Amino acid sequence: MELRPMRSWIHHSRGKVLRQAGAGRDALPDLHEDMITRQGFEGRDSHLYRRNEPTNWKRVQDDADHLDFDGQLLEPTDLTDADGGPIRLLHNPDVSIWVSRRSANMTYSARNADGDELYFVHEGTGTFYTEFGPIPYEPGDYVLVPKGVTYRIRPAGPVNYFMIVESIEELGFADIGSHGRRAPFDPALLYVPTPKLDELGDGRNEDGEWPVRIKSRGEYNSAFYDFDPIDVEGWKGDLFPFKINIRDFRTIMSDRIHLMPSAYAIFATPSFLVGNMLPRPFESAPDSEPFPPYHRNMDYDEFTFFHRGTAMSLPIPLGSISLVPRGLHHGIPAEVMENFKKTMKPGDHLDMAIIIVDTLRPLIPTPEVQATRRRGQHYSQVGRKDQAVTTND
Ligand SMILES: [Fe+2]
Known part of the structure; x- marks a missing residue:
């Protein structure tokens, strides 16, 4: 077995925090859990408990925004x-x-x-x-x-x-x-x-x-x-x-703690990983959370390709392509998470199959893919009708 280098075991807590990050968010009902990470999800990180959803910006300048493309328009x-x-x-x-x-x-x-x-x-x-x-x-x-x-x-x-x-x-x-x-x-x-x-x-x-x-x-x-x-x-x-085939990839999961996407990696080089988020049961232990916190994956851009499934209640057509550049928060809107959790029963399955590519160096979009861009439809923005995008000048 390959031994991994010792990570930092020195963690500090200040102010209002969850006892276990990523679990039992009902203990802080008025705060939103938010994560900042280095080296993907393997390096140092912190969870922040904040009053407002960090994805609920009023407006964003175009070059900082999440990218959402209609892969069916590519020719x-x-x-x-x-x-x-x-x-x-x-x-x-x-x-x-x-x-x-x-x-x-x-x-x-x-x-x-x-x-x-x-x-x-x-x-x-x-x-x-x-x-x-x-x-x-x-x-x-x-x-x-x-x-x-x-x-x-x-x-x-x-x-x-x-x-x-x-x-x-x-x-x-x-x-x-x-x-x-x-x-x-x-x-x-x-x-x-x-x-x-x-x-x-x-x-x-x-x-x-x-x-x-x-x-x-x-x-x-x-x-x-x-x-x-x-x-x-x-x-x-x-x-x-x-x-x-992805059907032969048997996703590793926990009933008690939501695993971050690096657990779904299948291929890798030192500069990027390819992973697949595949159908699996939702976490169902009493204080578990089925969704990741809002996050900033500060050393990686996150690319996703939506292959199959219904994406819970999110309106994501098959063949959708998204790119989350480092820097801006992303995550599922609180209202979507709450509505989903209200109707969720033990044994319910996530039916999505998504291919992810996380890259160490920033990804540059070509004019060809920019021509298929949709605005305001990235999953982080679902239901936020008032958010505006402004140009950089
Ligand atoms: Fe992410």
């Missing part, structure tokens, strides 16, 4: 053109997030020399045809294509939606603690491909050549072959593409 070129590609949404020097809505077999093979690609399948079925062998895909799959692996995507139908996380550093599995080798997932459930020569003969351009489109330093350039470059008959080693 990558691969939506209508087999020779097209994904669209970039957000980026920093470590990681970028893309969307592909590929509707037809690729007319080229792809190879990313800039980084690993982690595909999350939101909609559609088909095959990642890789040089290590075919990987069938379905909704809820993560398909990890390591840097340099040649592949092409062969959808079974025209409706497909992939969220892609491109990582400059090598992606690995997150270490979320000492829960045994089979939690939160059994490593034997990784789908690892076996080579199979392509019988369709696709992946060719109009001239009948097999292009390999190589992404390097952000640019795309192709090498052209007179034979299918995906021609492997065998492989051995510990570098390979694979997939795992």
Whole structure:
């Protein structure tokens, strides 16, 4: 077992506080619990008990505000053109997030020399045809294509939606603690491909050549072959593409204390993590709280992609994308929390499936994703009709 460094055990309490942070908020009915954290949710933190909801600002300047995007409005070129590609949404020097809505077999093979690609399948079925062998895909799959692996995507139908996380550093599995080798997932459930020569003969351009489109330093350039470059008959080693489905991720939870999203991490590098918040029972012990406090995750931006479910009573359509930049508070409005808790019964389940990406360096939105921005619909602002957004000048 890997030993974690000793954290600070010196905690101070001043003024009105809960005995146990994150539990029994009814003991301070007139105050709102608010958290400020470093190093995600792993470093030093403090809980503040304040009179007003910190998300209830009167107005906010545009560049500080939460971002909320309608992912259904995104139109990558691969939506209508087999020779097209994904669209970039957000980026920093470590990681970028893309969307592909590929509707037809690729007319080229792809190879990313800039980084690993982690595909999350939101909609559609088909095959990642890789040089290590075919990987069938379905909704809820993560398909990890390591840097340099040649592949092409062969959808079974025209409706497909992939969220892609491109990582400059090598992606690995997150270490979320000492829960045994089979939690939160059994490593034997990784789908690892076996080579199979392509019988369709696709992946060719109009001239009948097999292009390999190589992404390097952000640019795309192709090498052209007179034979299918995906021609492997065998492989051995510990570098390979694979997939795992979110249904095989068995969320770790506690009945008595709400765990922060880092407990749902599945992939990580030193500069970001990818996690999944998946359906699970709500905490139901007498003084437990089903929702996190308002918070400022001061060392990370928080990206979310809404894959499935009803988001409790919050009006979040599937395919919604949000970015919470560090600095401004976020959290579920008190009225929504109170109404939900009034009708909640032991055994009730959260039915949402949300993919999260928390990044150490700030994420910069592209003009393409900004064009799909919705205002006033971020979950922190639900029901707050009076909040205004003003420009920075
Ligand atoms: Fe958060």
